[in-house]
Amino acid sequence: MGHVSDILDGKGRDVLGIEGSATVHEAVARMVQGNVGALLVYENGTLAGIVTERDYLRRVAVQGRDERTTPVREIMTRELVYVGPEASIDECMAVMTERRIRHLPVLGDARDVLGIVSIGDLVKFQSNEQSVQIQFLTEYISG
Template identity: 45%
Template sequence: MSTTVKEILAGKSAEILGVTPATTVFEALELMAKADISAVLVLESERLVGIFTERDYARKVALRGKSSRDLKIGDVMTQNLLTISPSQNVDDIMSIMTENRFRHLPVVERGKLVGIVTIGDAVKAVMEEQRKTIEQLSSYISGEMSI
């Protein structure tokens, strides 16, 4: 059975770090560095309006020679996000991430933001599933259990 997004979120901090479109890129980068994360969600009155990632910074700010101290997140954030629901499983999110070349997926339930899942979260869940399968097979082979 594949791990659900809800189960992944249960193992993470419930805190959702976000910024507003009016936040400067520099302030967002400071927050990201302090929290040791590579993306922040962009919120307006608790409504998800975008995401700002290290990739956005590299491609839309640094490579274009713009100043992160003056530039607003709203000008460089990624909009029109794909979101996932807590009921989806790790296989779903791995597919979505691979096909779209995303490393972060906001989780929305009944129109409300409930978290974010990263590629690292997904890989960790897959590795845990594989570890459990190996343990079960090893136990079966050694005769310690029956299926």
């Protein structure tokens, strides 16, 4: 069974972030440029939350806020749901399903950011693992 650290080893540990004082427009532009659906939010260098496409839709688009003047800190999700690097893929999927989230930061013991995984990362990892198992079993049976 794989762990979230296995995913990070494969995809890299770079995480895009933004300051809470930045505008929502800047955050959306950074997400589009990075081809990601979430950014970690920092306040004075400290992790303060996460802003996602869903936050934008619920707290800006639907509420009619101005994305060019609204700071990220006003729309971000402050209750950060995260896992450690040794969390299993199944644990991560369970957390994401239960909490209805698509992005899961990976933090170390000192709450340092080690990476972030998306539901797509988890599904891709599981699919690759299953392909390897199928190939192994096919070779064993044919063998």
